[in-house]
Amino acid sequence: MPELPEVETIRLGLIKRILGQKIVRVQVLEKKAFIGSVKNILNQEIINVERRGKLLRIFLDHDLELQVHFKLNGQILYQEEDLFKKNKYTRVILFLEDGSRIIFNDMRKFGWMKVAKRDLFKDSDYGIEPLTKYFTVKNLRKVVISSTKPIKTLLMDQKKIAGIGNIYACESLFQARINPFKIAKKLTTNEIDSLYKSITNILQCAIVKKGSSMRDEMYRQVTGELGEYQTQFLVYEKEGEKCFRCGSSIKRLKQGGRSTYCCKECQK
DNA sequence: CTGCGGTCCTGAAGGC
């Protein structure tokens, strides 16, 4: 579920609420959801909240961090004491010193929280980070022209470009008028320029709209509110609807076991 | 190197 814009929205929601707080108690309701020792993060102060691709990184004292990977259904909520509510999908609760709580929910149990040493974090495990100074047309071109994969598969390869999942890959390729099945190295210079602009534009807009909350409404902001970018989708989950640009029917095609949504007339 | 299918889980939706 959460891709870059959703994780970034969660990061922004947390950073203005939890900095300087200490974690005073940790309740693990699902063992496999919490990797590492709870003891190591007790009484540690939260000093920053960062993000790399789809990975959320809560920085603590003593060179430690608590990483969160949301996979498909993970959710982080921030609750004041009096609003506290867990549900049947609550896997971990972090209690902060002022009585507030960070709740990690995950219906499908794919996601996890992990205690890790900050200096062991391998930035090179992740590809170019969009919306940073490293994400330039030149760097995107370098990655694109050296790959024989279909462009959509490449966009979702976290080791090449970090943070893009199925939704934003489909939407970016539609906006750039590129066929998701086109082999990356066959893209023209103009197409790569266009793709660069569409990725940047769509991710920025999605962050402004606080991410995308889909039909099962699993993604929420930390306040519990829904995101709003799903109202801007032009192809994702629009099978059979008319293309916004040319009016022909939006197709759903299988690609690497996943659904790819596109317009066969506009995306060549 | 690549693609493909299976795997970790739970639940919703649709067909019959």
Next chain:
DNA sequence: TGCCTTCAGGACCGCA
């Protein structure tokens, strides 16, 4: 009503 299949935002693994 109930049973069955398919699908779901991610990522890893083994295999060809």
